[in-house]
Amino acid sequence: MSDNTCMVETAAGAGAVSQIEPERRQRRLEPYQQRLEWIESLFTQMADAVFVAGLDGQIIDVNPAACALLGYEKQELLRMRVWDFVSSAARDEILGLFSTMNPGAPVAVQRTYRCKNGEQKIVEVRQTRDDHGGRDLIVISSRDITEAARTRALLAGERRLLEMVAKGGPLGDILTALCRLSEELCSRSITSILLLEPGTRQLWHGAAPSLPREYIEAINGGVIGPSAGSCGTAAYRGEPVIVCDIASDPLWKDYRNLALPFGLRACWSMPIFSTDRKVLGTFAIYFREPGSPTRPLREMIERLADLASIGIERTRAQEDLRRNEAYLAEAQRASLTGSFGWNVSSGKLFWTDETFRILGYDRTIEPSLEAIFNRIHPDDIALVKQILNRGTNGEESFDIEHRLLMPDGSVKHVHAVGHATIGGPHGREFVGAVTEVTEHHRARAALERALSDLKKSEEARAELARAARMTTMGELAASIAHEVNQPLTAVVTNANAALRWLDRATPDLHEARQAVQRIVRDGIRGSEVIGRIRALMKREPPQRTLLNVNELVQEIARLAPVAPAEAALQLELAGALPVVPADRVQLQQVLLNLVTNALDALNTVCDRPRVVRIETKSVGNDAVLVTVRDTGVGLPPEKMEQLFNPFFTTKPDGLGMGLSISRSIVEGHGGRLWAEPNDAHGATFRFTLPTEKGGVT
């Protein structure tokens, strides 16, 4: 006897026994009564929903769990048919099933029930036909597996999505799939994912396959804030925002007129966080009726928001990686630098494109040490081998410059650096870069040459400056004139001004006095100027060293301002010239003076070769003789001696100091300076300088 039929039978049986005397009746009924109560209790308290229905689908009895499952009152359910909470389309299927079911053979199916409030639940249904004792009923036991089904679907959906992310699909597709998953898991929901543009406060459309296009466009680019609908506020606060009724919630004050026309009444929004807790966007669900989420639903939304976070971060990371790889490749190409990886234990090598190019290999060949050594210049192979051995034996880094000999015979200079990576799982590995420095090499060599040339010419220039400063009296004279003339001019002008002030119809004594005071001041300043010039003109004490006159002549020849086209400078220098004690700077002065004079004399010559000839000769062991001869305009013999007088000059802007100073320098060294006219053209100047041994010549 089945438990369910007992309920009906016992009631009928109880009526038949009522004729027996009451006490004995009671005693016989007791076990049945207890069992009835116990069974009724079971029926009421069991978790599974139980429906008893006729073969025509009419519901005859339900337990409290059934009411709870569907949200109907018992009285309502007793008026309904089984398919009323499944679907009208299921009517025929259900009736067919009932009429063909075998008693005692339960049929289990999975159905979707529609609750009174419209919510849908997934249930596992066990249907049994009972035809005992004149009955023919269907007993339906339903278990709510919505939760479990949803979780299964969620897991399956997650797996699909993570596969998409791993494959590196476009972010738009991933987010759209996520929305669809969400809508599958939560009926009647409309999902929208918005992305927060980094660096701005604007939310942009990510995915929303079920939202009306006009609404998407209307809210696109909205600014986040404390009262910016559900998503804008969620992004602003960094917290979920649940709005049960858009029509009345203050957060939607400025936006409800956008949403309500599209029938959107509730919006639950969850911020999507990055791993470092920055807001990436929002994950929101809309409904067309007001309402708030159950806890399971809220947890599901959080999980989906996490998935979105993974999808967004991963996709962006992949994009960044792709971009960085592209930049790196470009940078390597531009800088002629290739990277490489070298696993010392396995010998495996990794090269970037640029490394292939530098080594001159096609991308298709397998990188190997042998391939590298095939390219190394034979003279450098030993060195490179040495360095690499050090690497295998525990050196932490290497830095080496060597040459490559390419198949076409050209030579490249490369600079390779590498260092060991810290404890890799694959054994000892080196990571490094190789740069082609052929051009650098050439440039550096050229630069070094230029630098040494520059240094030499700097020294030469310094010498010339020193010599020139002492010799150019013209410059000095101009400077003196300027210095002295200024205060003189001021004095004269002030004096004249004073006179004019005094000569006025009404003399201006104040102005005149001021002018005279300035005269006094300027006069004093003038005398100070003279004093300064005197100090400048003071000769430094001569510094005597042992000089090789030939060297001196050669220096002056290099420094003298003569362009090859203007004149030829010929040198005839005696070998084994004795050294002379002399002041280098002063002698430079003398030589430069003579050479400059010779060049000046050649200035106007055009009908014969312009030559300046310098000779050196030793006069016994006692002295050195220097001759400077030119083919210039020459001088009349009577003027020869006058030449050396101070202020004698044949030049219109000359001061006439050069030769007189030169003579006094030479005589200060114990020598003589004199001049002779040439037979043909020009003049010859000679001077002697005694050696240490010799005295005055």
Add this chain to the structure above:
Amino acid sequence: MNRAVHRVEKQADPTVFVVDDDVSVRNALNSLIRSVGLRVEMFASAKDFLGRKMPDGPACLVLDVRLPGLSGLELQRELAAANSQLPIIFITAHGDIPMTVRAMKAGAIEFLSKPFRDQDLLDAIHQAIERHADTLALRAVAADLHRRYETLTAREREVMRLVIRGLPNKQIAEALGTSEVTVKIQRSQVMHKMRAESLPALVRMSEKLETTEPFDVPVPNAQDARRHRSAL
């Protein structure tokens, strides 16, 4: 002296600009120039001078050759390049003949060596100021003429063009395709607007218009001192 130029407007007081890097010389010149009743402004370098906006009225420049930064001769070149009419008097402590020649060829009024006779300098200054005043007056006249010309209509200009060729009204009317009466009216408009008292006067005005630029009367403008100076 009979001046062909009539001053259109009264000119402002003349100014003498002095550029010399020596402070004693500057102060002495200041006193000297003021003692003859002229306004004077001092500058220690060419750059300082170029930074100053030009006042109205005739002026001249007393300039040392040796200056820090831009030299006196370079300043002369720059002013010439900017179309300045400002007369220049050079004073210098050390002048050589080539330098003097260069400066004079480039249009200097005078080149004096320090120390100079004060009368020489003052004479040069007066000469320079007079010359500049004449230039300004000429420019003012030209500007005035151009302004008047601007007030003519296109047709009136056409009429004027033919009038100064000496054509009678009838021929002008034929050439322009209008009536003689119209031409007569337009001709009298031209004479009135140009304020020409006679046909020869109109012809002279026309010549002047062709050979001069429509300068604006100089307006002090700190931003564009150079352009302004070109109007001097």
